[in-house]
Amino acid sequence: MRTTVGKAAAPDVARLLLEYGRRSALAGGNPYRWKAYLRAAESLAGQTKPLERLIKEDRLREIPGVGDAIADTLPGSRALGRIRRSRK
Numbered sequence: 001m002r003t004t005v006g007k008a009a010a011p012d013v014a015r016l017l018l019e020y021g022r023r024s025a026l027a028g029g030n031p032y033r034w035k036a037y038l039r040a041a042e043s044l045a046g047q048t049k050p051l052e053r054l055i056k057e058d059r060l061r062e063i064p065g066v067g068d069a070i071a072d073t074l075p076g077s078r079a080l081g082r083i084r085r086s087r088k
Contacts, residue, residue, distance in 0.1 A: 010051040013074065014044035039065030 021037030024030075043065040044051075054060050060071035 008051065010044045010047040010049075013051060014041045014047075017041035017044065017070070033069075036065065036067060036070065040067075040070045041065075 017037045018041035021034045021041060024034035024037065040063070043063045047054075047063060054063070055075045060066050060074060061068065
């Protein structure tokens with residue numbers, strides 16, 4: 001069964017962003033990008049509002065550390081664990 005990120009809990013998405021940021025850092029990726037993923041993961045981990053509602057209301061950018069690139073990535077991601085990697 002496939003799910004969208006919006007139906008996932010914020011801590012689950014935070015773990016994915018954290019993993020992606022760490023892997024990007026280990027692979028020698030852009031330091032600004034992987035640090036942004038780590039900051040967004042930290043903010044999402046403590047998020048108390050339902051992620052689905054924030055996506056529906058287009059309020060992801062209100063979360064500290066979530067900028068345009070990350071906010072645009074989350075709603076379209078399918079099956080947790082598949083965050084767009086086209087931004088190398």
